[in-house]
Amino acid sequence: MIIMDRKNTLILKELDLDARQSNAQLARKVGLSKDAVKYRINKLEDKGIIQGYYSIIDYYKLGFNISKILIKFSNIGEKGEVAITNWLENEPTVLWVAQTEGYWDIIYTIQAKKMSELILFMETFKKQFPKTTSEIQLLLAQECTFLNEKHLYDKEDENKFEEIKIQSESIKIDARDEKIIKELEENSRAPLVAIADKLEITPEAVLQRIKKLKKTGIIKRFKSRINFEALGLEYNHIYLAIKDYSKLIEIEKYYKKMDYCTFIMKYQGNYHIHLEWVTKPGHLRKYLKELKEKFGDYIAEYHAINIFKEFKML
Template sequence: MNKIMDFLDVKDRKILYELDFNSRQSNSKIGKKVGLHKNVVNYRIKRMEKNGIISNYYTMIDTFKIGYNSLRFYISFQNVTPEKREEIIAYFVNNKYTWWVGSFEGEYDLAVLIWIKDLHDFYGFWEKTLRKYHSYFQKQKFSLYCQLRVFRHSFLMKDDFKKTDRDKYEITGGGKEVKTDELDFKILELLAVNSRIPTIQIAKKTDSSIDTIINRMKRLEKLDVIQGYRVNINYDKLGYHLFKVNVTLNDYSQRGKIINYIRNNPNLIMIDKAIGYYDLELDFLLKNLNHLRIIMDNLTRVFPKEIKNFAFAHDPIYHKMVYMPEI
C-alpha cells in the first residue's frame, strides 16, 4: 500500500485536483467546490506543502505566441563518471536557452528543451556544447517541439470524474505572434515561477497599479498566452511514476483515432507532438511498470495494425522547469 496516497483523504485529493485545474483560484472558491471552509482548505494545502506533496505552483505559457519556438533533444551518455554527468547537467541547467532539463531511466539519459528565437544564437550554443562534451554523447536525437496537449490528472479522483473534463489546454506552435511589451514579460516572469503570487505583489514588483495588472493578465489569458495555472505535485510521494511512451505507427493516418481512444485514460496527462521524432508521444502517471504493460497491451490489442512498436523512458529527475524565457 502507498503510505501517503492512502493517507490522503478524498478532500485532499479534490483539493489537488482543483489546484491542477487552476492553481490561482482562491481557497474560498476551492472550498465551495470540495465542501470545506477556506481556512480548512488553507490548512490542508499548507500541510501538503510541508509534507512535500506540493512542490510549487507555476504558469503554463504559450511561448510560441511571444515569438519563441522550442527545440528538444535527447542524449544518451557514454564514458561518463557521476561527476562528469553532474557537470553536463549543470551546464544545461545554467544556460539561459534551456527551460526544461531532466534525467531519465530507459531509452535515453537526459532530455533538454530549449527556447529558439534566433537560430544563429542556438547554433553558437550547440557548437560550444559539442566542443565541451561531444565525446560523452553516444546518441543525440533532435526534434522541433510543435504541440502540447495537456489533460487533467483525473486519476486523483479515481472513478469520480467526468470524461468531458479531461482536456485542459493545448499549446500549438506557429500562428500569429501576440504583441507584448516589457510589463507583460515581467508579469509572465513572476507568474511562471509562482502562479499563486498575489496580484498586489505583482503590482509592487512591477511598479504598477493593481487594476493594470488585472487587465494585463485578463488580456494575456484571453489571447491564450497564459494557458493555465498549475501545481507541481510530487507524485513520487503518492506512489506514481511518470512514463513517457514513444510510439511508432504503421499507419500515421490513424493517429487521431488512437488519440481519441486513449485520451479517456485517467492516467494520461499529456500528448506531445514534435517534428523529427516519434509519431505519437504519450505521458502517463502510473503506479508501476506492470500498470504500463496493461495499458499498452490493451492499446496494441485494439490497434494491432496501426501500431508498429513503442519505447519508453521513466522516472525523470527534474533539474529545471521554467515556462518563461530569460530576456
C-alpha cells in the first residue's frame, strides 16, 4: 500500500473527471506548479498507482452490442489459465479481461455488432480451449453506468456519472474517427500531435474531430485507470439475479449513491445486474450484509467476485 497525500489525491480526482486536462489546467486546480504536477503524475505512474488512461465510449451508438462472459475453470492449472488470458488479450473484440477469486475464475467483456459474431467468438473459444471450463455464463448488457472513483471525493454533490444504453439506431463515422477512438481507448491523454502523425492530418483537425465525437455522445469521458490494490483498496464485482424485476431500478438508484459503488451494468441473462465496489479491506462483508438486509427478499442469487488482476483494460 502506498500512502497518498492530499495533492496526489486531488490530481487523481481531476484525472478521473477529465484525463485530457493539460498539466497547466491541473496545476491551477490543485494549487501546484505545472512542473510539480508533471513530476507527481510521473511518480504515480512509476509506482503503478496510475495504470493508464482510457475513454468511456458509447459503443451502442457505434452499432455494437456489449456482452459479459463469466467462466468457471475445470482444474486446468496456472499454465492453462495463462494460455486463456493471453488468447483473450490478443482478441480485438475483447475490451476487458480479469482474473478473479470467487465462484467465477475469469471474466471478460466483448463487443460485437451481430449476434452471429458473438456466437462465432464463443464457439472459437470452446474449440481453442476444449475441456477447460466447467461453466460459462453469457450476459447481454443493456445499460452501463460509469460512476466517479468515489474514494477520491469528499462531497456527495461532486458525484458525476455517465450512462450508455442499448439503442436501435447507430451513428456512422469514418475511418479516421475510428482510429481516433482507438487511440483514445488505449490512452486518453495521448497528445494531439501524436494522434495527428498517425492519421496524417493536423492536430487541429484531430481536436475538431474529438469535439464532434464528444458532442454526438460517442465519447462520454476521459478517465485514468487506478490500481486499487496499490492504494490499499479491494475491487469487487457483485452479480445479482433478481426474482422481483420491478425492484431492479430501486437497487440501481440506491447503489448509485453509495460511496463505494463505482460502476453498474444491467443485463439480460441469468444475472440481471452487477455492481462494482471499491472497498477498504474487511468492508466487503459489511456491505454484503447490508445488501441482503435491504434487498434480500428480491434477490434470487448473488455472487461476490474479487478482481485481483486485470489483463486488458479498454
